[in-house]
Amino acid sequence: MPRITYIEYNGTRHPIDVAVGKSVMQGAVDNNVPGIDADCGGECACATCHVYIDAAWLDRIGRPPAKSQEASMLSFAAVTRPDSRLSCQIEVTEALDGLVVRMPEGQH
């Protein structure tokens, strides 16, 4: 299984093996990683699974298309940056083995 490292705002690292086909958000929620709230359960309705994608991975994962639901939600998420993504919208594939995502200071 691809390994994804979730890094909390306080620096705590959570390396987790996430099954292919799950979302990066589900990998965190299933393992009770603090810092990803995912209030809406993956519907791209709440922007509380916001993460920053490690620079080395940003090109491979890409940014959400302009005017997409995700881009719109991110436009007002807590502390949005150019490397922001909603982790419910990133599907885990073998190619994501080694991905590192960092959490913002808060999700609300």
Next chain:
Amino acid sequence: MDQTILIAGAGHAGGSAAAMLRQLGWQGPITLIGDEPVLPYQRPPLSKAWLTGDETAESVALRPAGFYAAAGIGLRPGSRVTGIDRAARTVALSDSEVLPYDILILALGARPRRLPVPGAPLELRSVSDADRLKAVLRPGTQLVIVGGGFIGLEVAASARALGVDVTVIEREDRVLARVACPLLSDFFQSHHQARGVRIVTGAEVAAFEDTGVRLRDGRRIACDSILAATGAVPNDELARAAGLACENGVIVDLAARTDDPAIFAIGDCTRRPLPLYGRMGRLESVPNALEQAKQAAGLICGKPPPAPEVPWFWSDQYDLRLQIAGLPFDATAVAVRGDIAAGKFALFHLAPDGTVQAVEAVNAATEFMGGRRIILRRKQLTRARIEDMSISMQELAA
């Protein structure tokens, strides 16, 4: 010695509270008592993907089965709390067992409101309800949905996708009467009608019959099956019997405390302060369940109280995503941003002083997110500025 936490109710609120307590470092025993036979799960898909797709109790579970044992959270599925002895700090379970607690979290939820008329229609609250409903949604059959709220309309959309003939019966003069403004009701009503849903407003049910619904005005609407989606009532009887303050919901403060310091209450069963609006209210929503779970878990674990959130709701119907932020308690004016006819717009509800109290956004996520921020900051805006699309949401919210 570690204190024991019992959580009565294993829905979205109870299940999340258990997980959050562990996230915040709670070391003591936690036991989650729920009357359903399955792990805590998300209810929102039950009116949508559960009916139209292949969701299972596993795929909608809040967390996977192995999580609870790994996190040291005890599970008592298929078990119900039948009484609370506050002096002894124990609860009695439906199987007669008695469990002690140091801290009790009531996450008892709500149940479908039943109309005081004869007959036994389908209801929708649990996965077993959803299974029963799914079984009757066969193409070409006729379904009557009593109640034009979120659940009723979401099921109408799902049923249409499955080729079911749908009639919605609503007591008020418009659908979504309790949760949306007239402009939004009109929009949703037209959208459903354009997709073949018959909507009968201003109609009260006299009886649910085997082959149809009889209305008080004498009309009879024939159908193969009936879903009653007429709201929910909070499960506050246990708290009431235990002498806790209740008023159509267990009364709690902003840390989800009841008037017994050892007992918290969270989610649909509560009546809570709404600090942005200076009043108490009952919020039936997942975000509310999670916010109150966070409040309780935070206080129990000695964390600073979380900042109040703007209440919000969402509903998916056909190609429409409705997101509502805030509650328009004192609103006297509405500003329309975007194009209602194009199905992409937001309605901003303004109090007399121009404070934005609520935003209803249809396929307009930027307006929803910006609206949440504007409401949280109690910002005042004019109709003209809101409706001017040359002013960006970023600018409006700044």
